[in-house]
Amino acid sequence: MIEAVGLTKRYGPKTAVEDLSFTVRPGIVTGFLGPNGAGKSTTMRMLLGLDAPTEGHATVNGRRYADHPAPLREVGAMLEARAVHTGRSAWNHLAALAATHGLPMRRVDEVVDLVGLHEVARKRAGAFSLGMGQRLGIASALLGDPATVILDEPVNGLDPEGILWIRNLMKSLAAEGRTVLVSSHLMSEMALTAEHLIVVGRGRLIADTSVAEFTSRASVGQAVRVRTPDSVRLGELLRDLPGVLATPDEERADVLDVTGADSEQIGHLAARNQLVLFELTPHQASLEEAFMELTKDAVEYQTGTAARTADQRVKETAA
Amino acid sequence: MSAVLEAARIPTTLPPESETKVSLGRVLKSEWIKFRSLRSTYWTLAAGIVLTVGFGALLCWAMLDHFSQLHAEERASFNPTDHSLRGYYLAQMAIGVLGVLMFTGEYSTGMIRATVSAVPRRLPVLWAKAIVFGVATWVVGTLSALAAFFIGQAIFSSKHIGASFGDPGVPRAVFGLGLYLTAIGLIAVGLGALLRNTAAGIASLFGLLLVLPLLVESLPSSWQSNISPYLPGNAGGALFTLHGDPGQLSPWVGFGVLCIYVAAALIGGAAVLRRRDA
Numbered sequence: 001m002i003e004a005v006g007l008t009k010r011y012g013p014k015t016a017v018e019d020l021s022f023t024v025r026p027g028i029v030t031g032f033l034g035p036n037g038a039g040k041s042t043t044m045r046m047l048l049g050l051d052a053p054t055e056g057h058a059t060v061n062g063r064r065y066a067d068h069p070a071p072l073r074e075v076g077a078m079l080e081a082r083a084v085h086t087g088r089s090a091w092n093h094l095a096a097l098a099a100t101h102g103l104p105m106r107r108v109d110e111v112v113d114l115v116g117l118h119e120v121a122r123k124r125a126g127a128f129s130l131g132m133g134q135r136l137g138i139a140s141a142l143l144g145d146p147a148t149v150i151l152d153e154p155v156n157g158l159d160p161e162g163i164l165w166i167r168n169l170m171k172s173l174a175a176e177g178r179t180v181l182v183s184s185h186l187m188s189e190m191a192l193t194a195e196h197l198i199v200v201g202r203g204r205l206i207a208d209t210s211v212a213e214f215t216s217r218a219s220v221g222q223a224v225r226v227r228t229p230d231s232v233r234l235g236e237l238l239r240d241l242p243g244v245l246a247t248p249d250e251e252r253a254d255v256l257d258v259t260g261a262d263s264e265q266i267g268h269l270a271a272r273n274q275l276v277l278f279e280l281t282p283h284q285a286s287l288e289e290a291f292m293e294l295t296k297d298a299v300e301y302q303t304g305t306a307a308r309t310a311d312q313r314v315k316e317t318a319a
Numbered sequence: 320m321s322a323v324l325e326a327a328r329i330p331t332t333l334p335p336e337s338e339t340k341v342s343l344g345r346v347l348k349s350e351w352i353k354f355r356s357l358r359s360t361y362w363t364l365a366a367g368i369v370l371t372v373g374f375g376a377l378l379c380w381a382m383l384d385h386f387s388q389l390h391a392e393e394r395a396s397f398n399p400t401d402h403s404l405r406g407y408y409l410a411q412m413a414i415g416v417l418g419v420l421m422f423t424g425e426y427s428t429g430m431i432r433a434t435v436s437a438v439p440r441r442l443p444v445l446w447a448k449a450i451v452f453g454v455a456t457w458v459v460g461t462l463s464a465l466a467a468f469f470i471g472q473a474i475f476s477s478k479h480i481g482a483s484f485g486d487p488g489v490p491r492a493v494f495g496l497g498l499y500l501t502a503i504g505l506i507a508v509g510l511g512a513l514l515r516n517t518a519a520g521i522a523s524l525f526g527l528l529l530v531l532p533l534l535v536e537s538l539p540s541s542w543q544s545n546i547s548p549y550l551p552g553n554a555g556g557a558l559f560t561l562h563g564d565p566g567q568l569s570p571w572v573g574f575g576v577l578c579i580y581v582a583a584a585l586i587g588g589a590a591v592l593r594r595r596d597a
Contacts, residue, residue, distance in 0.1 A: 049436075050432055050597045072436070100341050
């Protein structure tokens, strides 16, 4: 269980996280979603006591992280930036962490085997590939067999097998009753693993909802794709209805993209006018689209505006 | 594929949580594992030994070679014990660099985040690093000083100008050098924690030991004599020098002053480690 209450982090005049409150429940995978620069990593660092919040507080399993006498037994975390000395072997890295809690050294062997690093455990971590580095990060997170697991962008840099492994791992951790918080900027990844979503943009909470609700909420204006040899006639009939838009597809003359009417209405209309339909497909908004829709105002680095401000600045300097 | 799915099962064979609390003793063990699992540790300590013993022996050979050409005045200021320990001047740099790296090596690689996550109270990490590094440099420094002394005296013995370990002040000087190197190492650990950056840490340590004395020398002599004995190098030098400057502090007062620098560096490091975001 993770609880954030009014978390705020300011770096000088810049606010990275603003008044963020949420609860992460045990037993399910919770996705922590947001575009790059939305404050996900900063929030996770505050949960772990690495950064002190400017305002607000966060507790994990009922206590502030730093107040746990054996924190690695409560929370295991893998942060996005690597947290390993490049000159030390993976085994010694884990052994040093295990020693702080007096964990037996056989536990180091266990987690090394668990993440599949057995072959390279005695090699310098600096020589690891990105994927091996991620696996080592996960081994560190699981070292204390924690009730809460926090993973920042865990699939970054992993090969397909590694990605599948992470997904299964996260699901089984949740199935064992643990609290699992996973950040990502990839909606498609969250659609496959998470049940619940906490969406942030520009450091603010945008949504705290189930994945299913999140998608359906965003697909209110869903479109229907219609393929018919009588596309011109059907288009005219549809446009006569109030609030309906029927646009011919740019590439295929026999396809219409219809919004404002569902597939049943379109089917009935076609039948009444004895028009033949080849295809009638409701187009569900993907999680990706839902996310884009919700965060489009909250994206930190929007290409258009950024270019415009840079342009203005040039002009101002010139003047 | 089955291996992939298999791997997702989490083994749990740990003692109860109440038996696995973080303690200073455990953090000490952790820091010891970290210290002995880096190659830089061995290289730098080896450099410290080679510089103290080897450079000391070299200086002794050189002195032996032209001892007969020295003026009476120069001969009077010659002290065989001091001369055999002079390699310390370079050795303190090697030990200082390693001391700075105790913290800055963790900041530059990101390891500090793992360390601070495991020990969120943070200060035990500083004490443990200081103890591990202090003990290691004390052992290495003392053994090097003993070796440098005996090798140096063996060189001098051919012209019968050497000292014996039983001579007054000699044990204090030889063991004192081990303590001096330990203190310099601890100042370096504190500076690393304080500045969190390798270049800044090494630069400020070298500034303290090498540049500051030169700056003070350029001051008017009345100021100089008031400031110079209290600089860390000179204050600590009083402990392991038998024939030093006339204005030098007495051995243990000098070492006491050096310990104030150690305390200041460690307290400064503690404040930064505790307060600043990792």
